[in-house]
Amino acid sequence: MSLRFAIVIAIVSLLPRPVFAQGNNHGPEQTLFRSANRERTAQGLPPLKWNNALAAAARQHALRLAQQDTLSHQFPGEPDLAGRVAQAGARFSTIAENIAEGPDAESIHEQWMKSPPHRRNLLDPQVDSVGISVAERNGALFAVEDFSLAGGALSLQDQEKVVAAQLQSRGLRLLNYTDDARRTCALDNGFAGNHRPSFVLHYATADLQELPDMLDQRIQTGRYHGAAIGACPSGSKFGSSMYRVAVLLYE
Template sequence: MPSMFRPRVLAAGLCLATAVALAAAAVLRPAPAGAQAGDDSVALAEVMLTRLNEVRRDNGLAPYRVNPILTRIAFEHARDIAAHTMYSHTGSDGRKAKQRAIDAGYGAGRAGLRIGENFVARQHLDDGFQWLMDDPPHRANMLDPKFREVGVGAARMSYGYVWVMDLGWYEGIDDVLAAPPTAVPPTAAPTEPPTATPLPTATETPVLPTATPSPTASPMAPPTAEAQGSAPAAG
């Protein structure tokens, strides 16, 4: 009798585990620009990424490293598909996946850039992932040993969700991934130039005006008769 209830218990446990995984994914990674409050597409993209890397490991391949640029363009294309109900690698603006990656700055202009893209629209994630694995071209992209980085996005549609995977590689990517982060030297505090101390101003000693000596009165000689005679007559 107890065995009749075991499948239901296991199913309930799986549902609970999935719910916990979705909640944890939503908390651990911030929502990309454009995500709406209450939208679980971010968490569903995380679960799809986890499934993708599990399959990589199962096939002896290194897991994908998440790249923020690829993640951004994957979310943008997923929202574009959902908004226009179009199922194409070409966006509503006419750009394909590689051009979107270049325009976003992926690879920083390095040679040999390769971009692969998968997308699938389904009501449930498990169905969507299984369809990708069953379709040879999409499976080949997911298990391509040369691709090293990925961005996974998702968007809600009227009847379910659409998931987009953007896969990337460029020449020298292994060196870039292996390089330790460049230490940024501390910025020296700006040194203010020393303030010039003004020299003391010499105090000018007021120069007092020199008194002009009064002319000494010379004793006048009494007028002579000649002098008197030379005076003009008053008329």
């Protein structure tokens, strides 16, 4: 889904140079930030808020792009987008990323707007925050935009709704056993409640939109037809950037 907008011909051993725009209203990061909000305003969408944690995650990935001299949303040994953003301390319920290489910020933004998936990220009404970073190598700019719907204010009920939507999209019927699921969530393992499930999964995640592989595999067996979801405070064990969830599956 990514576009490489310029090809670096000369290959040298120079390390990439970060081009960070903090305190500089004319740097490439601020240019991309202003351009994104200009496009959103033109579409009647609220402007994105700058998020320092997202910018920190974008910075680490932009440096990797420049070091590798190639475009990828994840390199071997690197956490995925959700992991990078969580490590940087951001909490979210939706996450997306644009990456590109180009000669300048204006060209990069223009090409993103011409690419349907990148344009969708820029104009997504379901995101409200962004962090942007740019690194330079051999005169080429490697840019990363990380978008999110900030999740700090999500209630437990809202967290459960996000997970519930993922389960419903997989054909499961939601059961009104939320109290059981929330009591179960507060445990390290096992089940608490009156309606014993066939399968229980406790997990902590930075991205509520993504179900754990183990849960997906269980659902795909076709054995389960109902589910209950419970969220609970993450506490110091998991950190403020993570959500804590229990999913109960019923045959």
